[in-house]
Amino acid sequence: MAGATIERDAELMLRVREGDTQSFAVLLEKYRGPVIHFLQRMILNQAVAEELAQEVFLRVYRSRANYEPTAKFTTWLFRIASHLALNHIRDGRYERNQESLDEEVREGMGRQVASLGPTVEQSLVRESKFVEIRQAIQNLPAKQRAAVLMHKYEEMEYSQIAAALECSESAVKSLLFRAYEGLRAKLAHLAG
Amino acid sequence: MNPNTMSCPLRSGNADVLLSYCAHMLDEERTELLERHVAVCAECFALAEQQKSVWTALDNWEPEPISAGFDAALFARIAAEERPSAWERWTAPVRQWLSGDIGWKPALSMGVACLTLVVGIYLQNPARPDVAAPTVKIEAQELEQAERALEDMEMLRQLEPSAETEEDKRL
Numbered sequence: 403m404a405g406a407t408i409e410r411d412a413e414l415m416l417r418v419r420e421g422d423t424q425s426f427a428v429l430l431e432k433y434r435g436p437v438i439h440f441l442q443r444m445i446l447n448q449a450v451a452e453e454l455a456q457e458v459f460l461r462v463y464r465s466r467a468n469y470e471p472t473a474k475f476t477t478w479l480f481r482i483a484s485h486l487a488l489n490h491i492r493d494g495r496y497e498r499n500q501e502s503l504d505e506e507v508r509e510g511m512g513r514q515v516a517s518l519g520p521t522v523e524q525s526l527v528r529e530s531k532f533v534e535i536r537q538a539i540q541n542l543p544a545k546q547r548a549a550v551l552m553h554k555y556e557e558m559e560y561s562q563i564a565a566a567l568e569c570s571e572s573a574v575k576s577l578l579f580r581a582y583e584g585l586r587a588k589l590a591h592l593a594g
Numbered sequence: 595m596n597p598n599t600m601s602c603p604l605r606s607g608n609a610d611v612l613l614s615y616c617a618h619m620l621d622e623e624r625t626e627l628l629e630r631h632v633a634v635c636a637e638c639f640a641l642a643e644q645q646k647s648v649w650t651a652l653d654n655w656e657p658e659p660i661s662a663g664f665d666a667a668l669f670a671r672i673a674a675e676e677r678p679s680a681w682e683r684w685t686a687p688v689r690q691w692l693s694g695d696i697g698w699k700p701a702l703s704m705g706v707a708c709l710t711l712v713v714g715i716y717l718q719n720p721a722r723p724d725v726a727a728p729t730v731k732i733e734a735q736e737l738e739q740a741e742r743a744l745e746d747m748e749m750l751r752q753l754e755p756s757a758e759t760e761e762d763k764r765l
Contacts, residue, residue: 430665438664439657448658456668463672528654535655553617554652560610575610582613582645585652590644592651 411475418466426466430459433476436556437483443551444487446540454490458483473565480556480566484548491544531592538588546581549574600627604637612638616645 411432417425437458441451461482539547548567552558560578564571603611614620615628632638678686 427665430668434660434664435657438660442657443655452661452664456664456671459668460671460675464675531651531654535651539655553613554649557617557619559619578613579609582648585648586641586644589651590647592647592654 412471415462415466415469415475416471418463419469426463429462429475433479434459437479440480440483440551440556441487443539443555444484444544444547445490446536450490454483454486457486474562476556476558477562477565480552480558480562481568484552484566488544488548534592535589538585541588542581542584546577546584549577550581550585553578600631602631602635602638603628604635604641609641612641613645616642616649 411429414425414429418429434455438451438455441454441458442448445451445454458479462479539550542550545567549563552563552566558566560571560574563578564574567574567577569577603609611620611624611628615625615632618625620628632642682689
């Protein structure tokens with residue numbers, strides 16, 4: 403994430419603080435996808451992920467009056483998102499939902515596969531890969547999962563992940579090493 | 595230490611460097627150094643290959659599309675939060691005054707108006723605590739008189755049968 407981008411985000415947020423809702427719309431447009439996708443992969447439920455993402459942006463908007471650009475905007479944003487996701491998982495709502503949602507996720511996956519128009523065999527291979535990846539991520543402890551998702555999909559640096567998860571940088575390195583160790587054992591054969 | 599080589603990240607407890615290398619997050623100089631090391635270190639080579647495989651596998655996980663009404667729902671929630679509640683609407687003038695948005699003059703006028711109203715109501719219906727007392731006294735006297743009358747009537751009734759008996763005897 404480039405420095406210029408960070409400055410731009412903070413600048414937009416400062417404008418939101420001054421009452422410019424258009425700037426909030428710009429930030430929403432930019433980070434809607436990353437936040438929802440992060441939550442989708444954390445919670446493994448599209449509807450709940452969107453509900454939590456609404457809460458993330460609502461909290462950003464509510465905090466506008468007190469916003470100070472002390473940290474990078476994305477770090478702050480993902481701190482809120484991971485906090486909500488970890489709370490959701492800790493409260494057990496995640497576990498209760500999983501069984502009924504497995505089917506829903508597979509249906510969604512089926513739609514993705516169908517839209518690409520591959521052969522039946524390719525679809526089945528892709529589907530099988532998807533289930534394995536999802537299962538491997540699901541089996542990670544929640545904090546390791548959050549660290550991997552921010553590292554892999556959001557390309558966040560260790561320091562940013564540490565700030566988002568409110569732990570030390572060395573703790574993040576340790577979290578990631580253990581998480582990838584588990585994933586290497588389960589997913590290394592899926593490459594290609 | 596040879597500047598063209600580096601110590602083994604796995605043996606020196608810096609495995610995170612290998613993770614960053616596989617995630618293409620190292621700068622050019624460090625990437626070159628690590629590539630040279632990986633080429634001669636079997637352990638690091640194996641880990642890097644497996645990590646790259648995981649990286650590629652994770653690339654296959656495409657997110658689901660976002661609901662079309664996401665933004666509209668969010669802005670509706672924001673609008674609902676910004677709409678003042680009935681309590682807020684009613685207490686707005688007081689809160690404004692307390693926060694100093696309204697000066698002392700209107701508050702003073704309001705105070706004088708309230709005081710005038712209270713005085714007016716008092717003058718229209720002044721409290722008369724001594725008015726009720728005579729009524730109570732009168733009621734007490736009436737009760738005493740009624741009791742005495744009843745006693746007299748009782749006495750008369752007791753006298754009447756004996757008078758009758760005397761007359762009967764004479765007959």
